[in-house]
Amino acid sequence: xxxxxxxxxxxxxxxxxxxxxxxxxxxxxxxxxxxxxxxxxxxxxxxxxxxxxxxxxxxxxxxxxxxxxxxxxxxxxxxxxxxxxxxxxxxxxxxxxxxxxxxxxxxxxxxxxxxxxxxxxxxxxxxxxxxxxxxxxxxxxxxxxxxxxxxxxxxxxxxxxxxxxxxxxxxxxxxxxxxxxxxxxxxxxxxxxxxxxxxxxxxxxxxxxxxxxxxxxxxxxxxxxxxxxxxxxxxxxxxxxxxxxxxxxxxxxxxxxxxxxxxxxxxx
Numbered sequence: 732x733x734x735x736x737x738x739x740x741x742x743x744x745x746x747x748x749x750x751x752x753x754x755x756x757x758x759x760x761x762x763x764x765x766x767x768x769x770x771x772x773x774x775x776x777x778x779x780x781x782x783x784x785x786x787x788x789x790x791x792x793x794x795x796x797x798x799x800x801x802x803x804x805x806x807x808x809x810x811x812x813x814x815x816x817x818x819x820x821x822x823x824x825x826x827x828x829x830x831x832x833x834x835x836x837x838x839x840x841x842x843x844x845x846x847x848x849x850x851x852x853x854x855x856x857x858x859x860x861x862x863x864x865x866x867x868x869x870x871x872x873x874x875x876x877x878x879x880x881x882x883x884x885x886x887x888x889x890x891x892x893x894x895x896x897x898x899x900x901x902x903x904x905x906x907x908x909x910x911x912x913x914x915x916x917x918x919x920x921x922x923x924x925x926x927x928x929x930x931x932x933x934x935x936x937x938x939x940x941x942x943x944x945x946x947x948x949x950x951x952x953x954x955x956x957x958x959x960x961x962x963x964x965x966x967x968x969x970x971x972x973x974x975x976x977x978x979x980x981x982x983x984x985x986x987x988x989x990x991x992x993x994x995x996x997x998x999x
Contacts, residue, residue, distance in 0.1 A: 738776045741785075742884065746859045748775045749882050753981035757783070757798055758829035759908040761838060768838060783833065783886065786810070793892045797833025797885040801844075804832065809967040813897035813917070814890070820899075822906030822912070834883040836870070839877050841928045842910040848899045849890060850926035850936050852875070857886040874934050875984045894919045911972040912981050916989040921945065925986060929978060932966045940986070950990070956983030 737753075739745035745755065753773035756762060764771050777783060784797030795814075796803065804810050805818045805827065821827050835897050836856070854870035860883055870888065873880055897950045899915040912944035923944040925937040925952040931940050940958060944950060948956075959982040 736776065738779065740779055742780060742859055742886065743863045745775055745777050745780065746861055746863055748773075749861060749884065751882060755833075755884060757834055758800060758830040760826055760830045761834060769842075771788070785887070788892055791892050792889055794889050795832055796887050796987065798831050801830050801835075803822070803826035803905045806954070811892050811894075813848065813852070813894065813899070814845075817845045817899050817915070819902045820844040832888060836873070837881070837933060839874055839934060842930050842935050843913065843928050844901070844910075846870075846874070846934055847913045847926045847928045848897075848915040849888060849954070850934065851899075851917040851924045852890040852897065853917070853924055854888050854890045856888055858883040859886055860896070864903055871936050889890075891919070896989075898989045898992055900988060901980055902985070912978060912985070914982065914985050914989075914995075916986060918993060919957075921947055923948075927982060929966060929982070930972050931965065931969060932964055932978075935964070937962075942985070944990075948990070950987075952984060952987035955987045955990075957979055959983030959986075961987050 737748050739748055747808045752771055754769050754771035754777045755773055756774045757778055768776045777798065778905040780798065782800045783796045785794065785796040786793040786799050786807060793814065801818045801821050802824065805815050821830060832845065836842055849870055856868055856870055856873050857865055857870065858880060860864050865886065894917050899913065901910050902912040903910040909930060911930045912927065923941045926935060928934050940995060943958065959979040966978050
């Protein structure tokens with residue numbers, strides 16, 4: 732349990748307060764749950780920082796402040812359906828009213844509701860360093876180098892607003908269960924981006940699959956399942972989440988399902 736609580740009233744104050752032994756507090760859904768991954772000595776509340784609640788759609792880009800909750804994003808009909816679809820994966824309205832997009836990103840959980848979608852969309856993050864300066868990095872770089880960035884305040888995420896196709900699939904025992912597999916596929920201008928979160932394995936972007944699909948967008952389900960079986964991924968058998976073979980099958984079959992949706996003109 733945290734020993735001290737600080738309330739930051741500005742972005743600069745929040746950045747200055749951050750140390751390796753503290754954590755930002757917005758919605759609090761992670762810190763307040765049993766078995767939380769976060770156990771800081773100091774909590775820094777950022778709830779009152781208005782800049783983090785900004786949500787704009789301009790010039791074909793969707794700008795979402797890190798303090799926006801899942802429910803706020805879901806209720807904003809101007810937000811593209813592919814993002815709202817991923818927000819619906821969080822089944823509890825109470826949780827959606829609390830959970831923020833910045834918190835979901837910062838945890839980099841392999842069962843994240845939203846990260847595979849944002850990764851497939853090529854999301855860009857705006858971060859504030861401890862000295863108050865900002866930097867822009869890709870979400871993919873943030874996930875792969877999380878230790879380097881974990882003390883920086885996430886300000887916003889920006890993703891394209893329009894794709895000819897963008898869709899996601901989540902596999903879990905129930906709406907409220909942790910996902911065994913969440914994956915997403917985004918297609919634009921003949922380019923494919925595929926990403927997935929695999930429980931107990933990690934978060935992945937698949938440039939090799941993108942290359943395969945750009946060479947032959949008519950790959951069959953059997954070919955995609957074969958790709959998933961052959962690709963080196965740290966998937967292991969699990970009594971709850973199923974065998975590694977089954978998870979690989981789901982990965983390939985689910986990408987095939989999304990490609991079928993694309994062929995039918997669905998999901999954007």
